[in-house]
Structure formats: C-alpha cells, structure tokens
Amino acid sequence: MPQILGHNFIGGSRSAAGAIVVHSVDASTGENLPYDFYQATVEEVDAAANAAASAYPVYRTLSAERRAQFLDAIAEEIDALDDDFIATVCCETALPTARIQGERGRVTGQMRLFAKVLRRGDFYGARIDLPRPERKPAPRPDLRQYRIGVGPVGVFGASNFPLAFSTAGGDTASALAAGCPVVFKAHSGHMATAELVAEAILRAADKTDMPKGVFNMIYGGGVGEWLVKHPAIQAVGFTGSLKGGRALCNMAAARPQPIPVFAEMSSINPVIVLPQALGLRGERIASELAASIVQGCGQFCTNPGLIIGLSSPTFTEFQKRLAGQINDQPPQTMLNIGTLGSYGRGLKALHAHAGITHLAGSEQQGDQAHPQLFKADVSLLLDGDELLQEEVFGPTSIVVEVADQSQLDQALRSLHGQLTATLLVDGDDLQRFSELTALLEQKVGRILINGYPTGVEVVDSMVHGGPYPATSDARGTSVGTLAIDRYLRPVCFQNYPDSALPDALKNANPLGIQRLVDGVATTSAITA
C-alpha cells in the first residue's frame, strides 16, 4: 500500500487546514480505503490559486526548452511509478491492470509530445511585419507577434480516465506547455491516484527547478466553484457531465472578468452503417461494434451511443446479430457507485419511453453494469427528443432505422453537436452517400471511416472536441497538441529594439523556429 498523506498541494507544500475529511473507495467492493483526504477550505483554494498566480510571471517566461524539460521529467517520474501505483489506480476505478498500464503510457507519451511541441516552436505563432520607412503618408512601424500563456488554469479531472484525463492528463499537459501554472481539482473517484501523480509532478518540478506553485492540487466536493470564481484563474479545463460542465461555464461567464471554459461533456457518437458494408461484413461489424460499446464498461466519451442504418432485411438481420452479441457480454464493475446509479436511471428512462424498445441485455441489477441494446423510432431523432440526444454513460447503445437516404440526412441534421461520427462503408457507399461528409463536418469534431470511435490517438491532428453539447467551445480540442491553443493569447510588439524582444521574435531567430515574416513562412534570420 502506498503512503498517502491526503493533504492539499499548495505552492510546493502540503496543507490540511480543513475539518472535513473525505474518503476514497475501492470501486469493486464499495469499501472506504484507509486514507484520509482533507477537503480544501476556501482559504486553501485561495492560497492554491494565488500560488499559481505567483508562479505565473516566472514560469511563463522560462524558455520553451526549460518547460519541455519539466514535461519530460514529469513523464519520467510517472513512468517510474511502481506496481503499487498501478494497483491503487485499479482499486479506485475497477479498471483492469492492462488498461491502466496502457493509459499510463498515453499520459507520459502525451507529456513528451507537448515537450516536442515546445521545442518545435510553432506554438509561439511568431509573426513579423518589417518596417516600411518609405511608406506614405506615414511610415509603417516594425510589428511582431507571439503568443504567451493566458495565466493560471483551473483543471477538473474526469472519473473515466484516472490518468489520461486527470492530474497529469491532457488539460494539465497543455496548460503547463503553454506556460500556465495549474490548480488541479482532484476527482473524488480516485484521490489516492491523484496524490501519487501530483507527487510525481512535484518531484519533476523540483528536479527541473520550476517555481513553487507551478502545480497545485485541491481535494474535496464543492471546492471547484471557488476555483472557477477565483480572480487569479484565467481559464478552465473540464471533462465530465453536461450538467457539471455547463454549471462551470455559467459561473465563469458571470465573473466580474469572464473567463473561457473548455468543457468536454456529452456525446452519443453516431455510427452510421451503410448498405454495402452491412451486406459485405455485417457479422463482423456487429461483433466489433459490440466490443466498442462494452469497452471499458462503456465509460468512454466516445462510446458509440447511436447506431443508424437504412431499413432493409440485412439491417434487420444485423440488429439481431448485434443484440445477440450484447446478450453475450458479461456485466462489468463501473468506476463508482454514483456512475452505476446514473447508468441505472438512464436505462430506466429508456425503458419507460414509448418510442423506445429494448433489444438486448439482462435486467440491470446488482453491483455491476449489464450491457444493453435499445431501438428508437426515427421520429425521436427527427423531433429532437432530448432522451435520444443525451448520453447514457455506460455499456449501452440505441439503434435507429431510417427509411432511406433522405431520411438519413434529415436524422443527422437533427443531431446535436458530437465528438465523433463514424461511417462504416464498403464498395461505393461513400460515393453514394457523398453528402454525409459535409453534413457530419458541421456536427462533429472527428469523422471516422471504418473504425470505432473509442480509440483517441494523441497526435498533432487529433480533434477531441466538437459543437455544443459535446464541448462548450467547438474551437478547442482536449486531446492532441492543438489543445495548447486554448491557453495561449497573442501579444504584439511595436518598434521594439531587437535586444528587448523575446527570443522567438529576435532578428537572428536564435530559437531556429518557423515564423511568418512579411507574409512568408520562413526559418531564416532577418538581416538588417
């Protein structure tokens, strides 16, 4: 069993000023784990935000190379965590060992990828317009632009990825890369995990001589509200429910100084099975789709919650196969009792709806989640029935049968914003349904062909985002290197002497980065 202190992380020290003690739970047994976590007081949240604010002027002006070394060191520390750590994560989340090992690799790979981005230097967005002293009626001045971190960022961890969307996850990595100190609100579902990761981050901060307060973490329920409302916090990253995310957005918008919130919330990730694919490999699709639906007990933001096909005997046959596959899937333990409760309530609402029929799955009862399959009348989609648009978090999905291509298009147009949409195609499906790409582009952040949405790669080109309610701002992504853009803002220098400019904008281009000089992308130095 690892040593867990349970104190808040504030400015490089630990603090337990409060009287409320909260507990972490063994997700499989529901028993409290033998650790005490001290809920942060309002003064501690204030201190954590102020520690981040104090670190900001120092941290943001460190060279990109120094920040990259910090991120690399975090990766190293997390890679070095032992089997006890993995066991702790599995205990708190009921997720299997192999999954958690894989997720750790994703987290450390992500840190290293952001270190690469920092060394590559395109995040600076360096732009230079050279002076035109001869211009009439007035000379044009020297103008240079680069981007800096917006300030301290508040990050909320998600329950379903205790590593990749948590303490050292994508929001933290992108904020730290941008030069923004972080105050992290530990998720109550995996506080021991959070503590071990936060300690790893602080060891890395010590080793690379980062300012105190570059990373802070607070425990407890309801403390996130103080964080979002704190004047030092300049942006918020969140992954979780639509209700929770929207509440944070509303708080942030009502502040004396409104701040941006990047909330990744609710998505039902439609999968459209087109006729040729269905005819040629319906059986395989049924079994792959069932696997995607129950993967990680359906606790993925990109879980396929809606399966759409065109009415035909083959599609009828496919639904039977898929129902059979779902009936064959064993129940699984969810992340926590709250999640299981929500799943049960979500299923109840589906069962109770007159336009929805139950296709597969044994009765939901006991400590585990039983995979389910439903079918909804297409009218529910066309009429914008809220029940069909809302994510039921867990191993369940809903089939919708459309009459023809025109009704398919109409049904897709009725969809709210989504993280992903998937087209399963073969032969000339994509040509015949060529309108779908443009249509889905307007609805989602990522369109997949012949894959399943539950895999999210951490690369430059990933978009884990999309129109509301998938996220609160379709212009961001919370996975992939573009995530850093959410926490950067441009600053322009007019007629600055070269010596006083940041390195990214100096004539000699000492960082060797690509810059837009008089409208042309170049890595060359500027010669006077």
Place this chain on the structure above:
Amino acid sequence: MPQILGHNFIGGSRSAAGAIVVHSVDASTGENLPYDFYQATVEEVDAAANAAASAYPVYRTLSAERRAQFLDAIAEEIDALDDDFIATVCCETALPTARIQGERGRVTGQMRLFAKVLRRGDFYGARIDLPRPERKPAPRPDLRQYRIGVGPVGVFGASNFPLAFSTAGGDTASALAAGCPVVFKAHSGHMATAELVAEAILRAADKTDMPKGVFNMIYGGGVGEWLVKHPAIQAVGFTGSLKGGRALCNMAAARPQPIPVFAEMSSINPVIVLPQALGLRGERIASELAASIVQGCGQFCTNPGLIIGLSSPTFTEFQKRLAGQINDQPPQTMLNIGTLGSYGRGLKALHAHAGITHLAGSEQQGDQAHPQLFKADVSLLLDGDELLQEEVFGPTSIVVEVADQSQLDQALRSLHGQLTATLLVDGDDLQRFSELTALLEQKVGRILINGYPTGVEVVDSMVHGGPYPATSDARGTSVGTLAIDRYLRPVCFQNYPDSALPDALKNANPLGIQRLVDGVATTSAITA
C-alpha cells in the same frame, strides 16, 4: 445625394416589413437626413439569420480561391464608390474627408489582405499524421485535421470607424474569409453609410456568384438582442462600449447553446513617459501626445487616456507643456449627440472626484467636444478606483505621477486589461526599467516603444485585443489577419480515402499549402 432605400438586407433581397422607421442624422447639425430606415422585425431578424444559415453549407465549402475572389470584388466595389459616398459618411459622422478616404483605403486593403490569407492557406491549419500499420498493440490510423468556419456570425458595427469597424470592417472581413456568412447589425449612427457599403458587398457577391444570404444587414435599435439569441448564429463580433459588449456576452452565455462573443470594449491605453525620453525630448512628446489625444476627436479605441511619469521637476514642466498644448486644441464635433452627452457626463465625473484635478481645457459646453487634461493622484490607480480604469470616450486624458520605479510597477500592476501600452524611452530607459515589458505583456495586447497607440496597422502581426475589459476574450484580435482564427474550428478525418478528403488534406497537396506532416512543416506532397 445617394439613393437610399432603407430596407433590411435579407438573403439577397430587401425587406421592410416593420412599422418602426428610424432616421440617420447629420452629425454636424443634428438634423434628420431625408432617409427612412425600417427597423427589422423579429421575423426579419429570424429570416436574416436563417438566410445566413442556408448560405453556410454552400459558402463554407467554396474553395478558398473563390472566397478570395469575393473579398477582392468587395474591395473593388468599395474603392469604386463615388464622392457622394464619401460625403455621406462625413455627413453622418462629422469626420473629415481625408480621414474617411484613408479609412476606405484601410477597409479595401484589409479585404485584399484577407484574400491573400485565403490564398496562402495557413488559415486551414492543415495537420496530417500518417498511419503506422506496424504499431503495437494496435495500428495507428491515418489522421488529418483542418479548420472550417464555425457558422453564421453576427457582427455589430462601431460608431467611431464607420467603415473600418463597420459593415465591411475587420469582423465582417475575417468572418467571410473564414467561410462564415454574416448578419450585420447596422450602427444607428451611420445607416446611410452602412446601406451603401452593404450594396457594394451584394454587388460583389453577385459578380462572384456567392450564395444568397452570404451577407445580410438589419437596421434598428434593440434588434441585436434577437440576433445574438438566434440559434443559427454561432459567434458574435462587436466593437463598442463595455456595457453593450458585456450585455451581449451575457446573452450569448445564457443561450441553450452558448456561443463565443468577441467584444472589443474599454481601454485607457496607458502611455508611460520614462525619464531620459522626458529629459531629451519632453517638449516634442508633449505636442505629439496632445495630437494623439485629440486625433479624430479622441474617438479611437486606442486613445491614450492615461499618461504616467515619474515625479521630477522635468515631469512637472512636461505636464505644464502638455496642458498648454491641450489648451491650444480647438473643439471638434463628435460622432453624434449621444457620444457628446457621454463625453460630458464622463468629464463631470472626473471634475467631481476629490482625487482628480483639472489641468487644461475650456469648459465643456455647446455642440462640440472641448479637449481636456486631468491629473489623478496615484492612490486612485493603486486602490483600483473604477473611475480611473474606465474609458472616457473623447479628447481627454489623465496624468498620473508616480514617486519612483517601484510605485510605477505597482501602479501598472493595478491596471485592468488594455488594448495597448506605450513606453516613451531614450538612452538607457528601457534597460533601467527592463521589468516593464514582462509586466505590461500580462496587461495588454500590444506594447509600443516611442510611438502613439492611435495608429493600428492591418498586418499579420497586429493584435487589437487584450485582457478584459479591453476585450471579452484576450485570445482574439479584431484587427489583423489573426482575426480569422476567432471564426474557425478544427475538424479531424480518420482513415478517410484520399478522394473524399478536402483538398487541403489530400496527399498530392493540390493547394500547395504548408502542412504539418508527422510533426514537420512542409509544402511537399505525400507519396504513398
């Protein structure tokens, strides 16, 4: 006198369904001009937003070259407007002919610059990560990202730049460039100007065969609220008062689907006169600064509203000179009676404040604005007195004397967010006060050395933005080509066949644009 119909512009047609007729005013005489403008009804606002929504799927998928041709054609049409047009703008705004001619050049230059951006193709943000079929445990798919327009944009024109921040101004140009149809709310201060420019845009749309509804314009008071709340509108651009901008932000945040608002609002643009500059050329600075304060009757967002210097006999002398210069400036006619009224009220509040003394300017009375100079005790800045932080729109400025360098830093730290900050330096000023750059970077969008903030160049590297309350989102700029970023969002394609990808992402790179391929910037094609 030009022909003015006064009907709303909806989907390529004109509409005057309402009963409320509003009038445009001769800014110099206060007399109504002989034009009737029909305030848009709620149905007309709905129709305008729906027309933009109908145009969106077509317009956004036009090639960048086609959109560039449209922008070029708009520039051509506006350049071709005759002297009657210039006379109309001057009549509605009381701005001098040369200024309006210059502003027209800025507007058409801006349109052409965005056309260049479209042809350059970096706005696509194209990123490609090639597949790794050999990767274990699972192969990595092919992933490609580019950016598309967010959807129809609502734009609110400002009073102070009847061309450059209005109908065909920076917000409209950047939205159209991004592929977003526009619904423009004409400013009530220059509706005839707005009509003539809107007609020019529609002629350009016809000539370049753009979809109906690519540009729409509505007249009237209070109609903007319907626009911001309309479900088809996906983003808002605004330039104006803090009160007006914040109200739009609040409306947008409270929608069922919240949308981003880019409001450029209130800035007092501090000018810091450092000792060596003061000693070497105090007299010249006083006269240049006075000219900047009264330029365009002080009706610039970047008007220098705060002048800070270090206590010394030279600075005392400088204040006298500046006061003398301000006393020499003639009164000028403001944009409209409302603006003059606000100016008078702003001055009254300054006169009434115990910590503020009047240094120069004849009593504010009559139809014109009299330039003024005040002095505030530094404690007002240090204590965050709201009066000092709020822009008084017009030809006035406030001097603040700080005791020493440490008090200067403290005073600047107390400032709210600003569009600009200016350092007037000479000799070793910048070395001696080397902390100022980093400090001001955290407060403003643009820092100038030895210039005056009232000139805003339209170039790639301009930032006309800054932390709240200068704008509602420091990550945007409303001048310069980066403005297009506000209206773009990323979309990712996974395992798409080459033929179905957008041109920007095809292997052959048919657009010849720069792309980030496996983390390396390149214009090369991808060979299989």
